[in-house]
Amino acid sequence: xxxxxxxxxxxxxxxxxxxxxxxxxxxxxxxxxxxxxxxxxxxxxxxxxxxxxxxxxxxxxxxxxxxxxxxxxxxxxxxxxxxxxxxxxxxxxxxxxxxxxxxxxxxxxxxxxxxxxxxxxxxxxxxxxxxxxxxxxxxxxxxxxxxxxxxxxxxxxxxxxxxxxxxxxxxxxxxxxxxxxxxxxxxxxxxxxxxxxxxx
Amino acid sequence: xxxxxxxxxxxxxxxxxxxxxxxxxxxxxxxxxxxxxxxxxxxxxxxxxxxxxxxxxxxxxxxxxxxxxxxxxxxxxxxxxxxxxxxxxxxxxxxxxxxxxxxxxxxxxxxxxxxxxxxxxxxxxxxxxxxxxxxxxxxxxxxxxxxxxxxxxxxxxxxxxxxxxxxxxxxxxxxxxxxxxxxxxxxxxxxxxxxxxxxxxxxxxxxxxxxxxxxxxxxxxxxxxxxxxxxxxxxxxxxxxxxxxxxxxxxxxxxxxxxxxxxxxxxxxxxxxxxxxxxxxxxxxxxxxxxxxxxxxxxxxxxxxxxxxxxxxxxxxxxxxxxxxxxxxxxxxxxxxxxxxxxxxxxxxxxxxxxxxxxxxxxxxxxxxxxxxxxxxxxxxxxxxxxxxxxxxxxxxxxxxxxxxxxxxxxxxxxxxxxxxxxxxxxxxxxxxxxxxxxxxxxxxxxxxxxxxxxxxxxxxxxxxxxxxxxxxxxxxxxxxxxxxxxxxxxxxxxxxxxxxxxxxxxxxxxxxxxxxxxxxxxxxxxxxxxxxxxxxxxxxxxxxxxxxxxxxxxxx
Numbered sequence: 224x225x226x227x228x229x230x231x232x233x234x235x236x237x238x239x240x241x242x243x244x245x246x247x248x249x250x251x252x253x254x255x256x257x258x259x260x261x262x263x264x265x266x267x268x269x270x271x272x273x274x275x276x277x278x279x280x281x282x283x284x285x286x287x288x289x290x291x292x293x294x295x296x297x298x299x300x301x302x303x304x305x306x307x308x309x310x311x312x313x314x315x316x317x318x319x320x321x322x323x324x325x326x327x328x329x330x331x332x333x334x335x336x337x338x339x340x341x342x343x344x345x346x347x348x349x350x351x352x353x354x355x356x357x358x359x360x361x362x363x364x365x366x367x368x369x370x371x372x373x374x375x376x377x378x379x380x381x382x383x384x385x386x387x388x389x390x391x392x393x394x395x396x397x398x399x400x401x402x403x404x405x406x407x408x409x410x411x412x413x414x415x416x417x418x419x420x421x422x423x
Numbered sequence: 424x425x426x427x428x429x430x431x432x433x434x435x436x437x438x439x440x441x442x443x444x445x446x447x448x449x450x451x452x453x454x455x456x457x458x459x460x461x462x463x464x465x466x467x468x469x470x471x472x473x474x475x476x477x478x479x480x481x482x483x484x485x486x487x488x489x490x491x492x493x494x495x496x497x498x499x500x501x502x503x504x505x506x507x508x509x510x511x512x513x514x515x516x517x518x519x520x521x522x523x524x525x526x527x528x529x530x531x532x533x534x535x536x537x538x539x540x541x542x543x544x545x546x547x548x549x550x551x552x553x554x555x556x557x558x559x560x561x562x563x564x565x566x567x568x569x570x571x572x573x574x575x576x577x578x579x580x581x582x583x584x585x586x587x588x589x590x591x592x593x594x595x596x597x598x599x600x601x602x603x604x605x606x607x608x609x610x611x612x613x614x615x616x617x618x619x620x621x622x623x624x625x626x627x628x629x630x631x632x633x634x635x636x637x638x639x640x641x642x643x644x645x646x647x648x649x650x651x652x653x654x655x656x657x658x659x660x661x662x663x664x665x666x667x668x669x670x671x672x673x674x675x676x677x678x679x680x681x682x683x684x685x686x687x688x689x690x691x692x693x694x695x696x697x698x699x700x701x702x703x704x705x706x707x708x709x710x711x712x713x714x715x716x717x718x719x720x721x722x723x724x725x726x727x728x729x730x731x732x733x734x735x736x737x738x739x740x741x742x743x744x745x746x747x748x749x750x751x752x753x754x755x756x757x758x759x760x761x762x763x764x765x766x767x768x769x770x771x772x773x774x775x776x777x778x779x780x781x782x783x784x785x786x787x788x789x790x791x792x793x794x795x796x797x798x799x800x801x802x803x804x805x806x807x808x809x810x811x812x813x814x815x816x817x818x819x820x821x822x823x824x825x826x827x828x829x830x831x832x833x834x835x836x837x838x839x840x841x842x843x844x845x846x847x848x849x850x851x852x853x854x855x856x857x858x859x860x861x862x863x864x865x866x867x868x869x870x871x872x873x874x875x876x877x878x879x880x881x882x883x884x885x886x887x888x889x890x891x892x893x894x895x896x897x898x899x900x901x902x903x904x905x906x907x908x909x910x911x912x913x914x915x916x917x918x919x920x921x922x923x924x925x926x927x928x929x930x931x932x933x934x935x936x937x938x939x940x941x942x943x944x945x946x947x948x949x950x951x952x953x954x955x956x957x958x959x960x961x962x963x964x965x966x967x968x969x970x971x972x973x974x975x976x977x978x979x980x
Contacts, residue, residue: 247536247611254603258641265642265675269649269660272671280666350658354666357658361649 252401256408263412267419270358283353291342292421295335302331303410306403316393318386325381332374339367366416369409376402453538458545459524462515469511469552476504481898484891489881497881498566505569510594511552513825517690519601521832522629528933529623531614531949536607544600551593558586568879573661573669581654588647595640602636605629614949623931623955627714628693631721635682643679670735677728685724687821691828692759695781698835699763701929702778703770706956709762716755723752733801734808742801749799760789776850780831783858787823791816812872818865838926842938843919849911853904860900867893931955
């Protein structure tokens with residue numbers, strides 16, 4: 224966000240030099256995450272209402288096992304911690320350390336996705352079997368989409384942190400901070416999702 | 424920074440990739456003023472399309488039989504009319520067009536907080552609109568109304584419905600990006616020294632609107648994704664035949680679509696609050712109560728959605744809660760209404776087109792507000808639900824309210840945007856035909872609804888024929904009223920009287936620069952306007968550059 228306008232000639236004519244203003248991108252991202260959270264809130268509200276007022280039709284199967292989701296929760300929470308360590312190391316100027324932590328976070332994220340796939344293939348119900356099953360897949364699938372995007376972001380940030388030549392340096396770490404905020408958000412949503420889908 | 428801009432560098436600089444002149448308006452420009460005009464012109468083009476669809480509806484309803492078009496086509500036309508007018512005309516214009524043009528001026532910034540995101544938000548709109556319109560020519564557009572209630576939307580032809588969902592998702596995304604940009608610009612990009620309570624009222628209106636956009640639009644997006652699963656993947660979220668629940672769709676839909684009404688009228692409230700003080704030469708009455716009212720409407724607007732669902736088997740406690748919450752909304756709205764009247768009261772009103780349309784807004788909006796309070800009452804609502812009474816009420820809010828304000832705003836800001844004045848007699852003619860046509864079109868529909876004519880049906884009881892014909896004549900007048908307006912804005916752009924920088928002698932920051940404003944808004948530093956409504960002193964005492972209005976006002980007394 225250096226210059227606000229592309230036409231330098233017109234700027235010079237107007238006698239205005241390119242002004243710098245504070246970086247509001249994290250604020251913008253946080254606002255977007257509020258919007259994203261509202262999408263999940265809508266899904267959660269729908270699921271809880273279905274549970275409250277729409278009994279399963281006779282013969283419909285909707286059973287969830289706990290071990291795999293608990294493993295998933297641990298994977299994501301640990302990855303949040305490792306991402307945090309990556310940011311701390313970057314700010315200390317230790318890019319190599321930062322990259323190791325980032326890679327570990329990405330691996331944990333991908334492990335979550337793999338484990339989620341295993342759960343999908345072992346569940347006794349499919350997408351269109353009944354109302355609860357559909358909502359289960361819609362919610363976990365929408366969250367899984369977020370995890371996939373987050374894991375991609377971590378890998379991009381990992382690539383940008385390379386020394387020498389990477390975009391992300393001790394002075395410019397916006398991409399890492401943005402990816403970190405997003406990743407913590409995705410983890411936070413998972414915790415709520417875990418409680419609502421598996422525990423209630 | 425200036426040190427690097429030596430003449431030598433200038434001559435060797437590669438030419439800018441951004442086009443100049445009018446071609447800017449067809450480019451991916453990141454200038455907020457260009458984007459604002461892109462929103463306005465694009466929105467107006469869709470207004471003409473939506474208006475043509477409305478004309479088709481009123482032509483069909485001029486006779487009790489379905490003789491002008493087949494019933495399926497009628498369903499498509501009314502669905503397209505609602506969707507185009509709401510998502511492609513009013514929402515983009517009252518938010519995107521005027522918001523983008525004015526908000527950076529009002530906060531003393533050179534552009535929006537995220538200019539590229541801003542351009543992306545605009546350029547989502549034309550493809551979404553073309554997608555929506557094209558569905559009519561591919562296989563037939565959606566037939567389930569702008570509400571797309573299941574199971575109707577699950578049983579009507581699927582392709583049109585899916586294209587409708589895609590289009591609305593794109594428009595919702597555009598709206599969310601815009602909302603994020605406005606929140607960041609108003610809260611974070613204010614000129615140093617400018618406090619929140621010194622901002623022009625339109626900033627507050629846009630802040631409130633953007634909060635509603637960010638909180639409620641994503642819920643609609645999620646709901647429509649679930650609906651598309653029901654259509655494409657044959658899940659059963661909203662399909663009663665598969666154990667699904669249609670009322671959940673209605674709750675989620677109205678959680679967005681009731682606030683959507685405020686997304687359409689709150690910015691209009693803000694614009695009227697800018698226009699009236701200038702032309703009445705008085706400070707805006709009750710600034711603080713206006714701000715509190717806007718925020719109260721934002722909070723209450725999020726908890727009244729189920730008043731659209733009184734006939735959907737809602738339990739009594741829910742009916743009670745939502746009736747009371749809805750009645751409460753009349754309080755902040757009423758405060759704003761009386762504040763506008765008090766602003767007019769005793770002012771030296773210059774009764775030009777901008778003020779005429781603003782006053783037309785006040786009259787129409789209070790009528791729509793009264794029928795709104797009536798509709799919030801369960802016994803009354805159950806009687807008139809899904810009748811023409813609701814159609815009349817809604818159009819009094821969005822046409823009598825928002826569209827009147829859009830025209831008022833065009834008359835008010837046209838000199839700033841183009842540097843030329845609009846033709847005043849043509850403007851008054853436009854107002855006269857619009858006001859008569861609008862009331863002739865929609866006032867009789869109250870009677871139709873009370874007597875039981877259902878909405879969204881191509882045929883009706885012959886006893887309603889005369890009133891429907893009156894309404895259709897009104898619609899014809901509304902269509903005709905567009906002609907003097909179109910002629911006025913096009914001809915005045917070339918031949919209009921030169922406006923000068925500040926023809927209205929206004930105090931808000933957009934007038935304290937040249938007309939049209941330069942790129943980056945001001946030559947030199949942005950002015951600090953701490954009291955934007957400081958009117959009420961003799962013209963020669965008014966120092967526009969100092970522009971600390973409260974001092975001027977009190978010393979003038």
